[in-house]
Amino acid sequence: MKLAIFPGDGVGPEVTAQARRVLERIDLPGLTIFEGDVGAAAFRRQGHPLPAETIAMAQAADAVLFGAVGDPECDRLERSLRPEQAILGLRQELGLFANLRPASVFAGLEDLSALRPEIARSIDLLIVRELGGDVYFGAKGIDKRADGEREGWDRMAYSEHEVRRIAHVAFRAASGRNRRLTSVDKANVLETSQLWREVMIEVAGEYPDVALDHLYVDNAAMQLVRAPGQFDVIVTGNLFGDILSDQASACVGSIGLLPSAALGERQTAHGTFGLYEPIHGSAPDIAGTGKANPLAAILSAAMLVRHSFSRESEAARIERAVAGTLAAGLRGADLGGHDGTQAVGDAVLARL
Template identity: 50%
Template structure:
């Protein structure tokens, strides 16, 4: 099978962890005899430095031509006070919109080898295995009007949270389809006691739920969900939420795994004729400029994102399972980076995963 993949390493530790993800991808392609066609582009801070924009037209072209895109991390402190259209994160929003990826899937799993790395008590972690499904192209981050207007005491910042029925329906069906092949439970998260967008969200979710009679639906207000994720995380299977709620609560999953460096993600959209999903794949963590270049960043989130790409964009379930099993074997060996209380370098972890794949 030909795997046409675009790599966008980005900023900070994104370069280092993406390199190890690609090392694993090359190893898998060679082992399973796939034809890997790999290209590289610019996105984020590095793109601003080299082209003046966080999302160059050439990067958009490469992304549209690729079967899947692997990304690193984006953002640098030097851009913290830059106007919104000149910030690295704007490139990420741009590529998501260009590719039409509307669902962000963030698996959160408690590995036995990492139980002591989590600040949660051990008994709370038993059986934790969930997917947070975040709507990705609507809500507060994309709504209009937006901006800063006026001056003096009348200077005003405006963002608009808005959702259409169609946007809610397609992400809801995605969540239910995932749950149908897992533990058959969807927890929909909203703020329907206050927000009209959440009232529509809950209404549409309840209308779609009967299409999946084997899947149980429950609702949680977002503040209660934030609490339940640390009080009783094993209760969740598929957790469905809008864009901003998902952005915030999915990072809470790092408490469960023991390190935010463990969390992969898949952002997927339309399906190809083969049934595979158009997708962007990236670790959840940020660019961590304070440790960039030191060779100590955890690459397992990036490597896990490669496994997700193999599964969702290429339908290669055996290859994805091999990567996931190798990651767990490396965790069990203790050959991990310092965020997991190990001494291995970023490169050593990537090499160890390749060796475990065989």
């Protein structure tokens, strides 16, 4: 099993170090780990946020564990050289189009949610976000109009093929959960969303055991805070998924608890190739202080073990160790406590 780890910027190296300790502790025979540069760290050392050797390393691996990218000192660089291009570029180079973002409330952490505890404890959902299309990858620019004013524009587009393949991922995920799928769009305004909805309805015919409903994105955002327990699996486009998954983190209580997986169609000898990362950013304000919560990175490692290494029992062990750590009262700063990155990692390892 070949694993590439790209720690990146800010707190990325700190949290991925703890996830690596967990992966090395569990029983994964033949695991080989190698590390590469991404983001601002790669730009400073190699002149580009996503060097060719990093891409080659990812392509040779069975899975990628990603830390975080982003550095305020790089904000004035041209867009192609900014740290964030590393993750966008990797998704594109590796053909990763399906982002899985689970969100559920750990027992005892209900009071940390922005919602009332009795509402927060009902959250147990999965957001399936399309990663390869939408405005993030469409043509864009800033032009000067005839009247001299500047005008920014971004092209939002989805092909039928792109919608159909993410639909299958979402329906399969719902089939393995509670068999309810909510498709989120803006079909009353956007032609892109009209196509999205039509294709979702067509694909639904292949999954008679899954109940499909539709919500406009503004209503979905409202329902996510009003009655989040109604959701099982949510499937949506790149832009809407980016926003709703971050909103879900506030409902859960901390962005430091949420993992994610980015999957494509490539199969390896061990499972589905994927890139795994916590959904939080590089948090440069706390980098190097030892305060970062490593649990999202550790839970991302659990998803990696499940999907890319096909080791369900080991993945479940990691998740139980995280739940046990939280149940024992260990809390990082993001959870209102004082336990540092290393202490939290030690506690998870002790429970393994």
